Amino acid sequence: MVRALRHDDVVFMYAAEDEQAYADYGATVVGWGGAHTLDRVRRYAALGIHATGTMWCLTAGAEALHKDPDLREATCRDIEGKPIAVPWLPDHVYEGTPSWFGCTNHPTFRAHVRKQVANAMAGGAAGLHVDDHLGSAQSTANHAGCFCDACMAAFRLWLVEWATPGLLAEAGVMDFEDFDYRTLVHAYATTRDTYLEIQHTIPLHHAFVDCQLQLAAEHTRQLGSLAAEIANRPVTLSANTCLPHPEHLVVTPHLSYLVGEVAQYAESGTARLLETVRAYRMAEAIGKPIAATGMGWDWAYVKEHDLEALVRIWIALSYACGQRLMAPHRMWCFTPEKGTHWYQGPTDAYAPLYRFVRAHPELFRDCRTVGPLAVPPRIPADLDTHTDREALRTALDAGDPRPLETGDRLWIFPRERGDGTPVVHVVSLAYDPEADGVTAQSDVEIRVPGHIYGRTFSRAKAYRYDADPSEVAVAVGSDLDLTLRLATQRLWTTFTLVA
Ligand SMILES: [Zn+2]
Numbered sequence: 001m002v003r004a005l006r007h008d009d010v011v012f013m014y015a016a017e018d019e020q021a022y023a024d025y026g027a028t029v030v031g032w033g034g035a036h037t038l039d040r041v042r043r044y045a046a047l048g049i050h051a052t053g054t055m056w057c058l059t060a061g062a063e064a065l066h067k068d069p070d071l072r073e074a075t076c077r078d079i080e081g082k083p084i085a086v087p088w089l090p091d092h093v094y095e096g097t098p099s100w101f102g103c104t105n106h107p108t109f110r111a112h113v114r115k116q117v118a119n120a121m122a123g124g125a126a127g128l129h130v131d132d133h134l135g136s137a138q139s140t141a142n143h144a145g146c147f148c149d150a151c152m153a154a155f156r157l158w159l160v161e162w163a164t165p166g167l168l169a170e171a172g173v174m175d176f177e178d179f180d181y182r183t184l185v186h187a188y189a190t191t192r193d194t195y196l197e198i199q200h201t202i203p204l205h206h207a208f209v210d211c212q213l214q215l216a217a218e219h220t221r222q223l224g225s226l227a228a229e230i231a232n233r234p235v236t237l238s239a240n241t242c243l244p245h246p247e248h249l250v251v252t253p254h255l256s257y258l259v260g261e262v263a264q265y266a267e268s269g270t271a272r273l274l275e276t277v278r279a280y281r282m283a284e285a286i287g288k289p290i291a292a293t294g295m296g297w298d299w300a301y302v303k304e305h306d307l308e309a310l311v312r313i314w315i316a317l318s319y320a321c322g323q324r325l326m327a328p329h330r331m332w333c334f335t336p337e338k339g340t341h342w343y344q345g346p347t348d349a350y351a352p353l354y355r356f357v358r359a360h361p362e363l364f365r366d367c368r369t370v371g372p373l374a375v376p377p378r379i380p381a382d383l384d385t386h387t388d389r390e391a392l393r394t395a396l397d398a399g400d401p402r403p404l405e406t407g408d409r410l411w412i413f414p415r416e417r418g419d420g421t422p423v424v425h426v427v428s429l430a431y432d433p434e435a436d437g438v439t440a441q442s443d444v445e446i447r448v449p450g451h452i453y454g455r456t457f458s459r460a461k462a463y464r465y466d467a468d469p470s471e472v473a474v475a476v477g478s479d480l481d482l483t484l485r486l487a488t489q490r491l492w493t494t495f496t497l498v499a
Pocket of ligand 1: 074077104106146147148149151
């Protein structure tokens with residue numbers, strides 16, 4: 001049995017050049033590769049760090065595409081038959097050849113990707129991380145792809161297998177035996193621009209996207225099997241999955257855990273963090289823990305404005321929701337003006353929060369959300385189709401769930417350990433962007449409605465990353481409502497309650 005992510009894991013996105021950083025943060029996982037050689041794998045094992053190899057399914061790269069006609073042939077095509085360049089790699093061009101999407105349904109690109117898995121796992125790493133796992137499905141969902149011969153053949157087979165009277169009527173055919181989706185699409189759009197404008201109104205569009213997403217999920221699963229074969233042992237399989245984007249959900253049943261971007265909305269201060277909480281809740285709902293990073297533009301904004309206190313809120317919020325923001329040791333930044341650049345987070349600013357998590361596993365491990373953000377009882381188990389994924393979203397949004405709130409934007413996250421012990425996180429969103437600081441609040445009352453734990457408690461213990469633990473009095477009302485009074489609340493306080 002391979003390990004999944006634990007609630008008290010401290011995850012580095014990339015390998016650190018200076019190993020001291022692992023000790024400073026208390027790192028337990030390097031999520032996005034770095035263990036491609038036997039030496040590296042041994043070194044990580046000695047450090048007690050779960051380490052992975054990584055590769056990507058996005059593109060063969062401009063230089064390889066320029067030099068290899070077979071790889072050029074195996075690129076994603078629009079309805080005009082033209083290859084599609086990856087929009088966020090405008091600076092990755094080799095002698096005039098851009099970085100075109102590779103088609104993960106084309107045998108040549110698939111062979112190329114499998115070679116990369118062999119390289120990534122050459123040292124016998126403990127896990128494989130698949131970057132840009134969506135492959136052709138990414139180009140299909142958002143960039144007018146992929147209408148290559150291989151994708152059309154795969155879609156035809158998919159339609160034959162999943163044919164319903166509804167799909168046949170939508171396509172206007174009696175059967176799918178000789179069906180070519182390009183013929184149907186040509187009746188509506190013959191250029192990429194037109195297609196992008198009206199794709200959602202073209203018959204079978206949802207079926208086409210569903211098919212591509214399912215093919216991407218199966219392809220990723222196969223890469224995981226190949227990795228295990230090469231390492232000659234079970235390995236973890238992760239993929240860059242951005243929640244709450246629905247197209248990233250399809251692969252999740254095959255993954256050990258998720259590693260990917262969750263928007264933090266840095267430019268809005270803390271105003272939009274409810275959306276971030278909803279993404280973390282989605283991870284809990286589908287039962288796949290996530291090691292999150294912000295989006296490229298989140299880190300670019302943090303870097304430009306030097307917003308350490310804001311990032312500390314992100315860290316606290318992620319663990320309070322039962323997930324984990326990756327240590328901001330080296331984070332990918334992106335803006336259209338600057339392209340790719342990097343944020344090297346100062347250790348002193350962030351490591352104390354992660355060391356706190358490692359020092360108190362009992363506050364995190366084996367906990368689940370209770371109260372208003374608890375996972376609802378009826379969650380769709382299947383995520384393969386557009387309809388399934390909409391059903392998940394509807395189930396999670398029902399009743400507009402929000403954290404409990406008190407004081408000036410203090411969010412309360414009640415959780416419960418497997419042994420029934422309540423663990424309550426209080427995270428402050430009272431953020432001053434001018435000063436990049438969290439405003440301290442005095443004499444704060446924390447109320448937890450009686451129906452959440454439904455019993456009495458005599459005392460509580462408060463834990464903080466920046467102070468010693470302390471005893472806190474608990475008042476219990478006749479309706480079992482709990483009231484705790486805090487002399488001071490800064491960023492993050494975590495309580496355990498004792499009967
Ligand atoms: Zn294709």
